[in-house]
Every structure is written in structure tokens, then in C-alpha cells.
Amino acid sequence: MFLKIVNLLFFPVAYVICRYNEYKYRRIDLFDYIKLSHFPNVYPRIPLFTLNEGYGNAKAVRNLSPYGFNPFIDYLEHGMIFSESVNSLDGISVWKLKMIRRYYTFSEYRKECILKWLLKKGIEPTCIVVGPYILGTKILLSDEKMKGVRRQLGKVLLVFPAHSLKYLKNEYKIDYLLSEIEKIKFQFDSILICLHLYDIQSGYAQIYEKQGYKVVTNGHTEDPNFLARQRTLIELSTVTMGNSLGTHIGYSIALKRPHYYFKQTITTKFLGDGHTNKLEYESIENEKKEELSQVFFKEFGHLSFKITKRQIDLVERYWGNLDCNNN
Template structure:
């Protein structure tokens, strides 16, 4: 039995290696996946017209309809948003699908057949260039490139209904793991500032939004629930952009990519730090939880601590120090025009 399992794993690794290294094989695999999971495209387009707070339907699971050849570019509508922004037919670059703190660079990023890597900032570029000779393209916060999810009139009407709004991002786990933190403490922190707002909205990752035990806790407090969608939804980033723009203030219980997006969209942010742990429930989760070497983990911890320290206080404005720090990691000064991005990616 052991040898059979080992053989299966070995074959999967070899097939993945062939896909990563060969563009033609990569194309054929994606083509077959699109045929097999064609229902996912129907659901993506159907969910596009759903009301933005219909979180259960919007976050429903989707099959791997790989419209982008490079697998990770299908996450969160990144490839779709970048191509739509600059009228690009095909994206032949690997997009880092979130901000990676520290010096860690995923193997796929280094090994995929494409010759370009897209990231946020000069700070991140320095780490990538130490691990690969590929061209690194810095484009700042990805949220800039997403289309708005709602037209102006609908946006204004919803904003009037919501009034002054606090948007909260509870921590979420990586694939194959469950997140664990004291929800009562998070709620207590929210309620400590709740009277400054008319509405509290909780932004949940797709798997959390599907969990009725999780959503019921927040609903009992009178909070509204929002999800940007499943990770394979093309309009994930667009929904997130619109919800951040609807907010007046943002909050989280840990550091995440959304922090940079909030500051870029001129929404103050508060990190109400608390103990958050990830518990793996399968081999993928165990792999993700053991990603970093000791040296990489030290750098990650230092950078996250730096961000937490600067955002630990409930400020009504975005401070100069906060702007400078977000620019360091998320690269606000690296945002590209449509022509600039097209020229870099064509």
C-alpha cells in the first residue's frame, strides 16, 4: 500500500513538473480543465449579477476553470483584472497572488515556464531577485487594477443605506488548514468602537462564509456579512474593491494583503492584534504550515511585527508613518497606467 501511494504521489509530482516547464502541455491541461469544469464559468457569470451581500451564494465552491495558463493567476481574479485593465489577451507572467512577507519565494514562481514575475514593491523585488534571474515587474497594490463591481447610482444608494461603515477582516487560513482565534475577543474589540459607526460589515473568506456556525456568531451581534467570492471567481477583487470603497474605516485581527489595499483606497486601518493559529487538517495544510526555513521565518516575523506595531492603535486618520510603511511593502508608488502595464506585459 505504501509503494502504491508513493507511486501515485510521484506521478502527480512529475505531471505537475511537466505542466510548469512546458507551455504547450500547460495549455492542453487548462483546456481540458475548462471542458471538465465548464459549469464553473456559468456560476462565475451568474454570481457576477448577485447582490453584493448575498454572501452564501457568491462564496459557493467553484471548479478549476483555468482561464489563465499559470495556475496561481486564477486566484482572486488577478489575471482577469490585469488583462481587462490593459486590454491584454494573454498574461505570460507569474503573479504573486498575495503579499509574501520575508524572503520566501515559492518554487512554482521560480520554475514556471514564463520569464516574468509580477509583484508589489521594490522591497519584495529585492528578495525575488536573489532567488531567480527572471524579470520582476512591480505594479503596486493589485486592487488598483480591478473594475468597480457596482455602477455609480447603485453604489451611492447602498452607501446611503449603510451610512458610516466599519469593515472588519477576521484572519483566515491557507488551503488545508483551519484558523483558530478567540472570536469573543474580536467581537469585544469591534464593539469597543462600534458606536462610531452605523453599520459593521464582516468580510469573510469563502470557506468561512459557507460555515453557518461562523456566520451565525457575527449575525447575532447585528453585523452584516460579506464575501468577495470563491478564490477562483474572476470578480473577487472587484467585489473587495467596492466593499472597501463603501467603508469609512477598516479593521483586522492580524496582518494580511487587504491592509495595503485599504490604505491605498484611503481607508484608515486598525489591527486589533490577538493570538491566531492555523491547524492543518490534511497534507496540503501541513505543507503550507512548514513553508518557511528558520531564516525565512525570522524575516517574516520581523516584517509582520513592524506592520502590527504601526497599526496597533485605533487612529481616525492614516498617519504618515503608516503610508510610508504600506508604500514599502505594497508599492503604492509603483502603480502603472494602462499603457505602462500593457508595455511591460505584452
């Protein structure tokens, strides 16, 4: 309780500092992944619903929702969840859940999952579907700079390898992924590898750089520019590629970039103790991803420069409607 009171008192100062850091990090070179993978840990702690803080999602959802978004009394799912799990809500007490004004998520599928779980708790919520959050962002570069970078890079393959988190490490046979990239790289002028900050810290960047690829990052999870930077990178690409199911697939299709799903075994290892709830969630989610991997592989399992109607239908089930005025 004391910590929450301190957070509330400190919030105005922290908010100003955060806005300054947002401005500062927006101007860091898009390809300086070292600087972008660090972010000052001064972000204002939101007393009730901490998942609202990260990735710049709140700003994007505010732009997409006709009702706006208030991080103190509204709640959003921070990333794509393929299973029916509502792990992010499970750790919040019932009285706090009842205080939430509106729940925001991607799709009707996720809305049904949230409503079903909350109704069992005796809560009748208002749940708003906004589609892919990335459509609520703007690219970080000016039109002139985007044209200049596009001329420099040419045709771009943007790769999203499976990424780790603070409490878990996702491992895969990197040589297998590299060999596949090598097979198709002749169709592109530049290969960009988008790494999460924890994988940069684990030394993956050097492995990819030795192959002659350019490493980039969406940034630190607490950087409000994270989602806008991801949009900028995707819009610079010609095709995106990944070796796991993740939010990047729907975001690529939403931004009209074809995606190539290179199906690969991902091994999840938990780091340390005290993550029983997260372990249970990841197990459920990974089981669902394994079930869906063949479905996505059927539609996205080959390199193509076109997006099909079947791909759009599959993405819209999980990410929501791709038509957006902010597109």
C-alpha cells in the first residue's frame, strides 16, 4: 500500500520524465539496436494495471477506440494470445477487476475468452474490440526519410526470430534458421533481423551480424515508441519472416506485408523460481500454438510476395478486423 501511495505521488514527475524519454528515444537511429535496447527505468508505475504501461500499446488503443483509453481505469491485453487463457487478468483481485471501466483486446475471439472468464467471477464487463493495435500507431520517420532508407535497403526481408522474456528463454536451432535465410536471401537486397532486448543481451546479435545481416530491435518494452518502431520496420520491409507464432504475423498482414512462417521447434526454459502462474500459462499457450502451427504453416509456410484471402481470414480471427481508418 505504501508503495502505491508513493507511486501516485511520484506519477506527475515520472510522467514528465517519461514523455522526455519518449521524445529522446524517438530520435535515436532506427538501426542503433544497442541504445534502443536500453530504456531509463523511470516509467510511472500505474497503481492498478501494470500491463497497460508497456510497448506503447495504450497510445495505440487510444487512437483506435471511439471511447479513448484511460490506463488507470481501463485494461488492455498487451499481446496476441492464441489459447483461451486470460493469465494477465488472473493475477488481479476481483475488487480491482470490478473497478475496470472497459477491457480492450484485438478480436471477437479474445473478447469471448475474456467475457467467459469474467462472467464466471460474477463480473459483467464492457469489452471493446479494436483490431491490430499497430494500426493505431504512426511510423517514426518522415516520408522523405522513409524514401531514403528504402532506397538504401532495397527489397527487405525482415526476420522475427522467437524471442525470450525476462522470466523465460526461448531456444531454437539457430543454424537451421540461418540456413533457411541463406536459401532465400538472393531474392532480397537486405536482411534485417529484429531481436528482443533479452536476446540481444544473450549475444544473438553477434551471431546474425557474422552472417552479414543487419540487426534491429523494436526497442525496450517500456519504450512508448516500441509499437511505432515496429510499424516503421515492417513498413520498410518487403516480406517478413518468423520461426514461431506471434503478434508479428498479424501485424505484418495488417500492414500489407506478406509473411513467411518457417516452422521450427522452440524450446521454452524458465529462469529461476517464483513463476508458477506464468509457467502454467506458457504451457497452455505453447500447447495451443503447437496445435495451430500446422494451420498457420498451411497458409504461411512458403515464401510469397502476395497475401491471400485465406491468410487474411485466419489473421482476422485472432487479430481482429484489418480495416482501420488509421491504417
